[in-house]
Amino acid sequence: MPPLRERKEDITVLAEHFFRKFCVKYNRPLLKLPAAIVEALTCYNWPGNIRELENSIERAVLSCEGDELTPADLPGSVREAGPAPPTPGPKTMEELKKTTREIKQKAVEEVERAFVINALAAHEWKVSEAARAVGMQRTNFYRLMKRHNVNLPAKAQEEQGKELSELETK
Numbered sequence: 001m002p003p004l005r006e007r008k009e010d011i012t013v014l015a016e017h018f019f020r021k022f023c024v025k026y027n028r029p030l031l032k033l034p035a036a037i038v039e040a041l042t043c044y045n046w047p048g049n050i051r052e053l054e055n056s057i058e059r060a061v062l063s064c065e066g067d068e069l070t071p072a073d074l075p076g077s078v079r080e081a082g083p084a085p086p087t088p089g090p091k092t093m094e095e096l097k098k099t100t101r102e103i104k105q106k107a108v109e110e111v112e113r114a115f116v117i118n119a120l121a122a123h124e125w126k127v128s129e130a131a132r133a134v135g136m137q138r139t140n141f142y143r144l145m146k147r148h149n150v151n152l153p154a155k156a157q158e159e160q161g162k163e164l165s166e167l168e169t170k
Helices: 008-025 035-043 049-063 093-122 127-134 138-147 154-169
Strands: none
Touching: 008 035, 008 049, 008 093, 035 049, 093 127, 093 138, 127 138
């Protein structure tokens, strides 16, 4: 799996998941992750990968003094990353069409990936339960997971393996 710095589209979904997790763990008000925080997290290069993101969110939740996170709650290295440089716009109609298609496709992929991750997280990473809850067949849900490279945590993979082997012996 590519490092987090190469999967910028995953940062928002993961950050929101960790934010909810730590708000519950530390009995903090469960608010939406502010756009300024999401932008700062997306701009950072994440050399430490997902664990560094998780630790940064936990630290921010713990250091937050009000009801809403601010960029000041983030670790200095994340705060100082700054906004991404602007991308040049298309110069021809063909470039505009191509860019528009790519943006639409990326948006759909982000929404589908978030859908899968949220469903799994809400059902303790149990694929059968998540698929049933969202109204999909398990095989189609697995296909969607594979398309968006969503892998189960190691502990959940062990449990899924046990479930599958129990089903096969019945």
